[in-house]
Amino acid sequence: MTQRLVVIGWDAAEMSAASAARRQQGRDELEIVAFERGNYTSYSACGIPYFIGKDVAEASELIARTPQQFRDNHNNIDARTGHEALEIDLHRRAVLVREQVTGRETWEGFDQLMLATGAVPFRPPLPGIDARGIHGMQTLDEGLALRAVLEQERPARAVVVGAGYIGLELAEALCAWGCRSPSSGVPRPRCPHWTRTWAPSSPQRWRGTGWRSGWRRRSPGLRPMADRSPRW
Ligand SMILES: Cc1cc2nc3c(=O)[nH]c(=O)nc-3n(C[C@H](O)[C@H](O)[C@H](O)COP(=O)(O)OP(=O)(O)OC[C@H]3O[C@@H](n4cnc5c(N)ncnc54)[C@H](O)[C@@H]3O)c2cc1C
Numbered sequence: 001m002t003q004r005l006v007v008i009g010w011d012a013a014e015m016s017a018a019s020a021a022r023r024q025q026g027r028d029e030l031e032i033v034a035f036e037r038g039n040y041t042s043y044s045a046c047g048i049p050y051f052i053g054k055d056v057a058e059a060s061e062l063i064a065r066t067p068q069q070f071r072d073n074h075n076n077i078d079a080r081t082g083h084e085a086l087e088i089d090l091h092r093r094a095v096l097v098r099e100q101v102t103g104r105e106t107w108e109g110f111d112q113l114m115l116a117t118g119a120v121p122f123r124p125p126l127p128g129i130d131a132r133g134i135h136g137m138q139t140l141d142e143g144l145a146l147r148a149v150l151e152q153e154r155p156a157r158a159v160v161v162g163a164g165y166i167g168l169e170l171a172e173a174l175c176a177w178g179c180r181s182p183s184s185g186v187p188r189p190r191c192p193h194w195t196r197t198w199a200p201s202s203p204q205r206w207r208g209t210g211w212r213s214g215w216r217r218r219s220p221g222l223r224p225m226a227d228r229s230p231r232w
Helices: 012-024 044-050 067-073 141-152 164-175
Strands: 003-008 031-037 075-080 085-090 094-099 103-108 112-115
Touching: 003 103, 012 031, 012 075, 012 112, 031 085, 044 141, 067 075, 075 103, 112 141
Parallel strands: 003 031, 003 112, 031 075
Antiparallel strands: 085 094, 094 103
């Protein structure tokens, strides 16, 4: 009898795992259905800052495989974007899935369930965290939203809150749009193997870019500068 594997989330982890499952069992033995709440599958999240910085021209260049390609070329893996998993009923062995566009909810049965929903980025509970002009940076949808703002509104100033690789890559990408930091823009990286002078956020590295380091500074809250910078 054909087993049914349901996959929740469809980016790096699930693409590898489900493709491996398919290699072991053909479509007569295993039906694979994947639900992804976003609009894209199997994309390079690592490339998003480079799409924002215009090194990558089109978002489509970051996509390794579309749902159609999974259906056509990868032995019938049914990857459905715009579908969010809401609830799992282990007794019934079923997942409640909502189709984002229509709002229609259905229970999808499974024999095996693969959870590959990734990590949830930390959004600090600062005053103003939900204000307009504050962007997160995890999914391709978020990358497209930020790039659209940069193209259409041409903001003059930007602040990056976050001290890791992604924050620094984004600060560099924003330089490509001529954004400047109003006060503290490039935070100290929290990567232990970066020395103070070698680190990408060392003052020497950013000299002349219009960005200033906010080392050892902490954001007490967030407020869009509507009065001084109308675009943000
Ligand atoms: C901007 C950025 C830059 C990065 N750069 C690098 C790098 O240079 N080098 C490196 O090694 N790593 C990098 N990473 C990390 C790397 O992208 C991740 O480690 C990798 O994407 C993790 O893959 P994943 O499949 O586990 O999770 P994710 O890629 O997060 O995928 C999880 C998927 O599950 C979906 N999902 C979540 N909940 C539900 C639900 N309830 N229903 C349906 N779908 C759901 C999400 O929409 C998402 O598409 C970067 C990440 C980001 C965000």
